Amino acid sequence: MQWHLHNTGQSGGTPGVDIRAPEAWEITTGDPNIVVAEFGGYMDTSHPDLVNNLVPGYDFVQPGSSPVYNYWWAGHSTWCAGLIAAQGNNGIGAAGVTWNCKVMPVRIWADNAQGHVFLSEAERATAIRWAAANGADVMDNQWGHTSPKPVIQTALVDVTKVGGIGRNGKGCVAVFTSGNAPNFWYPGRYPEVIAVGSTDHNDVQVSAIAYGPELDIVAPDWGMGELKVEGLWTTDVTGLPGGSAYPQWHPDPNILDYTTSDGATSIVSGVAALILSVEPNLTSDEVRHFLERSAKDLGTPGPDDYYGWGRVDARAALDMVLAKRADLNNDWKVDLRDFSLLAQSWKTDESSGDIAPAKKRDGTVDIKDIVLMAEYWLRQIPGIGAVVR
Numbered sequence: 022m023q024w025h026l027h028n029t030g031q032s033g034g035t036p037g038v039d040i041r042a043p044e045a046w047e048i049t050t051g052d053p054n055i056v057v058a059e060f061g062g063y064m065d066t067s068h069p070d071l072v073n074n075l076v077p078g079y080d081f082v083q084p085g086s087s088p089v090y091n092y093w094w095a096g097h098s099t100w101c102a103g104l105i106a107a108q109g110n111n112g113i114g115a116a117g118v119t120w121n122c123k124v125m126p127v128r129i130w131a132d133n134a135q136g137h138v139f140l141s142e143a144e145r146a147t148a149i150r151w152a153a154a155n156g157a158d159v160m161d162n163q164w165g166h167t168s169p170k171p172v173i174q175t176a177l178v179d180v181t182k183v184g185g186i187g188r189n190g191k192g193c194v195a196v197f198t199s200g201n202a203p204n205f206w207y208p209g210r211y212p213e214v215i216a217v218g219s220t221d222h223n224d225v226q227v228s229a230i231a232y233g234p235e236l237d238i239v240a241p242d243w244g245m246g247e248l249k250v251e252g253l254w255t256t257d258v259t260g261l262p263g264g265s266a267y268p269q270w271h272p273d274p275n276i277l278d279y280t281t282s283d284g285a286t287s288i289v290s291g292v293a294a295l296i297l298s299v300e301p302n303l304t305s306d307e308v309r310h311f312l313e314r315s316a317k318d319l320g321t322p323g324p325d326d327y328y329g330w331g332r333v334d335a336r337a338a339l340d341m342v343l344a345k346r347a348d349l350n351n352d353w354k355v356d357l358r359d360f361s362l363l364a365q366s367w368k369t370d371e372s373s374g375d376i377a378p379a380k381k382r383d384g385t386v387d388i389k390d391i392v393l394m395a396e397y398w399l400r401q402i403p404g405i406g407a408v409v410r
Contacts, residue, residue: 022254023115023116023253023254024038024039024222024241025039025040025222025240025241025253025288026039026040026042026043026116026118027039027041027042027043028222032222032251033222033251034221034222034223034251035222035223035224038220038222038223038224038241038332039241040118040240040241040288040292040332040333040334040335041334041335041336041337042116042118042335042336044335044336045292045295045335045336045338045339046109046120047336048299048336048339048343048379048380049295049298049299049339049379049380050109050110050119050120050121051106051119051120051121051122051294051295051298052121052122052297052298052301052381053074053121053122053123054301055119055122055123055158055159055294055297055298055301056076056122056123056124056125056156056157056158056159057105057106057122057123057124057125057157057158057159057160057161057290057291057293057294058078058124058125058127058152058157058159058160058161059078059098059101059102059105059124059125059126059127059161059287060127060129060148060149060152060160060161060162060164061097061098061101061126061127061128061129061130061163061164062082062097062098062128062129062130062131062132062137063096063097063098063099063128063132063258064098064099064102064126064128065096065099065256065257065258065259066126067259068099068102068103068256068258068259068278069113069114069259069278070103070107070108070111070113070114070115070256070278071099071102071103071106071107071108071124071256073108074106074107074108074117074120074121074122074123074124075102075123075124075125075126076123076124076125076156077125078125078126078127078128078152079126079127079128079148079151079152079155080126080128081127081128081129081140081144081145081147081148081151082128082129082130082131082140083128083131096257096258096280097163097282098126098128099256099257099258100255100256100257100280100282100284100287101161101163101255101282101284101286101287102117102124102126102256102287103115103117103255103256103257103279104117104118104253104255104282104284104287104288104291105117105118105119105122105124105161105287105290105291105294106118106119106120106121106122106123106124106291106294107120107255107256108120108121109121114256114278114279115254115255115256115279117291118287118288118290118291118292118294118295118335119291119294119295119298121298122291122294122295122298125152125155125156125157127148127151127152129144129145129148129164130164137164139164142170142172142173143172145173145176146172146173146175146176147176149173149176149177149180150176150179150180150186152180152193153179153180153185153186153187153188153193154186157187157193158188158193158194158294158297158301159193159194159195159196159290159293159294159297160180160193160194160195160196160290161196161286161287161290162195162196162197162198162208162214162286163197163198163283163284163286163287164197164198165197165198165200165206165207165208165209166206166207167200167204167206167207168207169207169210170207170208173207173208174207174208174211174213177195177208177211177213177214178213180192180193180195181193181194181195181213181214181305182213182305183304183305183306187305188305191302191303191304191305192304192305192306193305194215194290194293194297194305194308194309195208195213195214195215195305196214196215196217196286196289196290196293197209197214197215197216197217197286198216198217198230198285198286199216199217199218199219199230199231199232199233199235199236200230200231201229201230201231202228202229202230202231202232203231204231205231205232205233205235205236206231209231209235210235215237215238215289215293215309215312216235216236216237216238216329217236217237217238217239217240217285217286217289218230218231218232218236218238218239218240218285218327218328218329219239219240219241219242219243219283219285220239220240220241220242220285220319220328220332221241221242221243221251222241222251224317224319224332226239226319226320226327226328227242227243230242230285232326232327232328233326234326236326236327236328236329237309237313237329237330238289238312238313238316238329238330238331238332238333239285239316239319239328239329239331239332239333240285240286240288240289240332240333241253241285241288241332242283242284242285242288243281243282243283251281252280252281252282252283253281253282253283253284253288254279254280254281255279255280255281255282255284256278256279257277257278257279257280258278259277259278260277260278288333289312289333291335292312292333292335292338293308293312295335295338295339296308296311296312296338296339296342298380299339299342299343299379299380299381300342300346303342306405307405310403310405311338311341311342311345312330312333312338313329313330314330314341314403315334315337315338315340315341316329316330316331316332316333316334316337317331317332317333317334317337318330318331319331319332339379340397341402341403343376343379343393343396343397344397344400344402345402346376346393347359347376347393347394347397347400348402349362349363349373349374349376350362353401353402353403353404354399354400354401354402355394355397355398355399355400355402356398356399359394360394362374363376363386363390363391363394366386367386367387368386368387369386372384374386374390375390376390376393376394377389377390377392377393378393379393
């Protein structure tokens with residue numbers, strides 16, 4: 022039922038319009054050392070499909086207390102966490118984009134009958150820095166505002182830049198929604214973040230979601246007011262209504278612990294986590310590069326206002342990362358010169374030739390390294406900065 026992972030037309034959409042998750046899982050299902058911070062509201066941290074993939078976070082709304090579940094949208098972070106990292110291959114429920122990476126709950130809003138009540142800008146900036154200082158590699162955010170907030174941008178600069186406080190100086194990968202149309206939200210407009218738009222199960226841009234020149238990439242979603250079968254199946258608050266408070270958001274009343282939701286940013290965050298599972302030493306800019314340049318181009322050829330670089334493609338992103346690993350002389354292509362360098366380190370512990378296995382290098386240069394290089398033989402890799410929007 023999770024068409025965003027593997028689309029066979031089961032929701033009435035177009036077969037193949039998905040992120041190619043099963044193909045990506047042939048390489049990695051995620052490294053438990055990679056952590057995605059989920060910034061939102063209430064999260065059901067005892068959900069059986071999430072509990073093994075959570076690390077301690079922080080409740081900035083009610084420090085030291087347990088968040089109270091009150092309203093249907095209070096399950097939002099539970100939905101996002103499931104899209105990112107619901108445990109895969111465990112015989113229950115749903116699967117996340119990554120089966121094994123971890124999710125860090127960071128609560129920055131409360132919920133009442135009027136909707137989300139956010140912390141102050143300064144408090145949210147503190148939460149962003151806290152997550153970076155406490156091990157977050159990727160930051161998933163489905164929130165924003167229509168006007169710039171300099172204090173939040175400053176925090177994002179601090180955590181994403183090379184040499185900053187994120188990922189021991191490599192920079193956190195900050196993923197934000199583009200917002201609800203017609204207003205493209207901040208922080209999505211900031212150059213420090215990856216701004217995500219939405220496409221449906223036919224690769225059509227979701228009109229309810231904002232677009233514009235700041236858009237970086239799109240991912241499967243259902244937008245607002247779409248048919249329930251088009252939603253993204255994910256975890257829901259256990260034993261409580263959650264999304265089922267609105268029938269169109271909860272297609273099966275007999276499944277209380279799972280629901281359909283939106284969540285394009287969470288899908289992109291999950292793919293970013295897969296990339297870092299394979300290459301944890303990439304900088305934030307390099308992760309962005311591989312995400313964008315491996316995307317499935319949609320609309321006008323090249324990046325455009327409606328689809329950015331295109332729909333995120335998990336397998337293509339990992340293939341591009343591994344091709345770059347096989348590019349031993351750093352000229353952005355895999356050819357005879359790379360093979361020559363590999364041969365020079367044959368049967369040694371010289372790390373420069375150790376490129377395999379794909380999931381994680383084994384410290385030895387042997388036949389597995391030749392096989393991986395052959396897989397990406399003559400592959401041209403888009404260079405960083407080769408195209409400017």
